[in-house]
Amino acid sequence: MSNYDETVEIDGLDEMETINTAIDDLDTESITLIFTGLDRSGSMQTYTMEMAQALNEFKDALTNSKEAEEILIARADFSNSINIGGYKKIADYDTSYSAAGGTALYDVIVEGAAKLKEYMEFLKKEGMRVKAVFAIFTDGEDNGSYSSLSSARDSIRDLNSLEITTAFISFGGVADTISKKIGFKNLLPVASSATELRNAFNCLSKSVIEASKSVVSTQDDFFSI
Amino acid sequence: MFVNKIGYHHIEDGSNNQDYGFLIQDKKSKLVCDGCSEGKNSEVGAKLFSYALSSMELSTDDILIVLNNLEEAFKRVSDVFFTVKKDMNFILKAARDYLCFTILFVKECENYFRVLNCGDGYIILQDKSGEISFLELNDGEYPKYYIYNFLAEDAVKHYKSGVYFEYKSFRKDDYLNVGIASDGIRFIVNSDDEALKEEFIKILKSGKESAMKRFINRNQKLFNDDVTISF
Numbered sequence: 001m002s003n004y005d006e007t008v009e010i011d012g013l014d015e016m017e018t019i020n021t022a023i024d025d026l027d028t029e030s031i032t033l034i035f036t037g038l039d040r041s042g043s044m045q046t047y048t049m050e051m052a053q054a055l056n057e058f059k060d061a062l063t064n065s066k067e068a069e070e071i072l073i074a075r076a077d078f079s080n081s082i083n084i085g086g087y088k089k090i091a092d093y094d095t096s097y098s099a100a101g102g103t104a105l106y107d108v109i110v111e112g113a114a115k116l117k118e119y120m121e122f123l124k125k126e127g128m129r130v131k132a133v134f135a136i137f138t139d140g141e142d143n144g145s146y147s148s149l150s151s152a153r154d155s156i157r158d159l160n161s162l163e164i165t166t167a168f169i170s171f172g173g174v175a176d177t178i179s180k181k182i183g184f185k186n187l188l189p190v191a192s193s194a195t196e197l198r199n200a201f202n203c204l205s206k207s208v209i210e211a212s213k214s215v216v217s218t219q220d221d222f223f224s225i
Numbered sequence: 226m227f228v229n230k231i232g233y234h235h236i237e238d239g240s241n242n243q244d245y246g247f248l249i250q251d252k253k254s255k256l257v258c259d260g261c262s263e264g265k266n267s268e269v270g271a272k273l274f275s276y277a278l279s280s281m282e283l284s285t286d287d288i289l290i291v292l293n294n295l296e297e298a299f300k301r302v303s304d305v306f307f308t309v310k311k312d313m314n315f316i317l318k319a320a321r322d323y324l325c326f327t328i329l330f331v332k333e334c335e336n337y338f339r340v341l342n343c344g345d346g347y348i349i350l351q352d353k354s355g356e357i358s359f360l361e362l363n364d365g366e367y368p369k370y371y372i373y374n375f376l377a378e379d380a381v382k383h384y385k386s387g388v389y390f391e392y393k394s395f396r397k398d399d400y401l402n403v404g405i406a407s408d409g410i411r412f413i414v415n416s417d418d419e420a421l422k423e424e425f426i427k428i429l430k431s432g433k434e435s436a437m438k439r440f441i442n443r444n445q446k447l448f449n450d451d452v453t454i455s456f
Contacts, residue, residue, distance in 0.1 A: 029438035127439030 016122045020086040021072055023126045028070050030129040032212035033087050035116050036204075037108045039138035039171075040079040044099040050194040054201040055095035061205035062090045067212040074116075078108035080144055087119055102144035106152040109136065109182065113155035117162070131217050132164040133208060137200070139171040139192065141178050149181065156183040163217040167207070169200050186222040226429070227255075228437045232409055232450040243326075244407050244453035245271040252283040253333035255455035257346060259407040261325035261370065270324040270372075273302045278330075286334035288341075292390060295330065295341065299371050307375075317380055324372040328390075329362070329405040331455070338395045338403035343388055344369045347410055349429065349456050350395065351402040357426050359414050362391070404456025412447050421447075429456060 017023060044051065062071060072087040075094055079101035085094070116132060123130045134156075142149070159166050160183065168179035172192035179187050188203060190196040207222050231242035243260030245268060258274055260267025278298040285291065306319035327344025340348055345368055348360040369388040378385045395403050413425045421444065428436045441448050 023439075024436075027433075027435050029435050029442060125443070127442035129442065 014122070016119060020074075020119050020122075021088055023123070023128070025089075026128070029127065030070055031123060031131075032067070032071050032208075033116060033120060033123075033130060033132040034071060034073040034208055035076065035112050035132070035134045036073060037076045037078060037112055037134075037136040037138075038097075039103060039105075039136075039140070040077045040097070040099045040101070041103040041138075041140060042079075042100050043139055044171075047194065047197055048097055048099055050197050051097040051099075052095060054198045055093075055097060057198065058201040058205045059090060059093045059095050061202070062093075062208060065209045065212075067209055071208070071212050074112075076108050076112050078104045080104065082108045082111060084108070084112055084115055103138065103140050103142055104145045105136070105138055105140075105142035105178075106145035106147040106149060109152040110147040110155045113159055116159070116164070120162075120164075131211065132159075133167060133211055133222070134159050134164055135167040135169070135204060135208075136179075136184070137169040137171065137204075138175050140174050152182050160185055160219070163219060165211060165217055165219050165222050167204075167222050169204065171197065171200065185219055188223045226404075226432050226434050226437060226454060226456045228434055228441070228452065228454045230438060230441045230448065230452045232448055232452065233445050234449045235451060236445070241266070241268050242451045243268040243271065244409065244451040245275045246329075246405075246453050246455050247275050247279050248455045249279060249283065254283045255331040255405055257327075257329040257405045257407050257453045257455050259327040259329075259344065259346060259409070259451070259453065261368065263321075264325045265322040267323060267326050270302060271326040273305065274298055274326070274328070277301045283332070286332070288332075288339055288392070291330070291332055291339070291341065295328065295390065299328075300375075303372065303375050313377075313380070317376070320372045320376060325368075325370040327368060327407070328371055329407075331403055331405055333403075336397055338397065338400060340393045340395070340403065340405065341390045342405075343371045343390050346408050347406045347414065348393070349402075349404040349406055349454070350400055351404075351430070352400055355401065355430060357429055359410075361408075361411075361414075363408070402456065404454065406454045406456070407450075407452060409448060409450035409452035410454065412449060413444075416447070429454075432456075 073093050074085050074087045076084040082104050120130050156166050166184045167186040168184035169188045170176045171190055176189050190200045227248035246257040248255050258271035260271045281294045329342045329346045332339045342362050345363040350358050367383045373381050373384045374387045416422050428440055
């Protein structure tokens with residue numbers, strides 16, 4: 001039995017706001033939520049330094065955009081287990097990177113989709129106009145998830161029906177097929193090299209910025225910029 | 226705070242937000258223009274007028290110069306249409322479709338907040354203790370549109386001898402801030418829901434534009450008419 005209360009409450013703030021960004025900290029009525037699911041499996045070890053660099057450049061690109069104040073971003077890591085962070089301002093985005101373990105791809109999709117929808121719902125109730133992009137970067141197929149392929153497919157189908165942009169970056173080609181099976185509407189296949197890795201995140205940052213500019217969700221041509 | 230939001234009625238029928246205005250801090254000037262809903266595109270005139278006035282010298286405290294600026298800005302806007310074609314039917318149509326809008330203007334001077342209005346709306350008053358109240362500008366008559374001064378008597382149904390700007394001043398000894406709003410805020414000002422009204426007033430006091438926009442979004446159906454607040 002726990003010796004302490006695991007529920008942390010901060011006076012005046014909904015729990016949703018302690019995990020994510022509080023509504024009073026947002027100086028806008030329109031926001032774009034970006035979910036970035038990052039593969040930290042052992043096969044990515046070769047590219048540890050390049051990933052950290054790519055993530056830094058990705059963060060810089062978003063920070064320097066005119067839309068920066070209207071973007072909140074969540075980082076979710078998956079290897080043997082998953083770790084999903086809250087939706088925070090770009091300045092708080094963690095760009096550190098290390099890799100080891102398996103690929104709990106389905107788990108991060110199922111859990112990440114649920115948390116995205118939850119926060120979106122909260123923001124909409126507060127009068128915010130919300131768009132969202134759900135992006136996954138992976139070099140391989142799932143191994144080790146508790147969730148099934150069909151659960152992941154249901155989650156993505158749900159996001160698509162809510163007009164949330166679903167985007168999949170397949171590093172090295174192995175995961176191309178799985179992205180289609182799960183139902184991602186946008187696929188960016190990239191070869192496994194350091195240059196292609198950086199190009200992929202460069203493309204992602206440009207696509208995110210374009211998505212946050214547009215009035216309606218760019219569901220089907222997210223990577224076409 | 227400057228907020229300009231479309232009303233629920235216009236969202237439903239697919240028409241434009243017909244309000245516009247500005248808040249220019251360094252010139253201590255506030256403007257709200259509310260386009261006539263019977264005018265097909267009265268927001269065009271409202272926006273052109275806002276743009277024309279914002280480009281003029283507004284730093285003066287001299288009320289006669291301010292009045293002259295308002296007149297000059299309106300003349301420039303009406304000339305856009307009246308010089309296209311010197312045909313009475315065309316001019317009347319242009320006046321009806323584009324140029325029927327109310328004008329509410331506040332100039333913060335050294336010792337006073339000076340308010341000029343032609344047409345209805347609200348003055349928002351914040352006294353020295355921070356409390357907010359609303360003064361409705363509505364004499365129950367047909368709306369006054371400044372365009373009537375540019376049309377022949379027999380061409381208009383109302384205000385055949387023209388319209389004028391009404392003037393009020395509020396001492397800075399008595400008020401922290403004076404602003405203006407289009408009559409779209411009538412639904413919240415006259416609401417029976419005291420808690421909701423209090424929330425609206427609290428946001429006005431905070432000065433947070435995004436919070437006000439979100440409040441209107443959350444209560445979109447209440448705000449049936451376009452809302453513009455310059456406070």
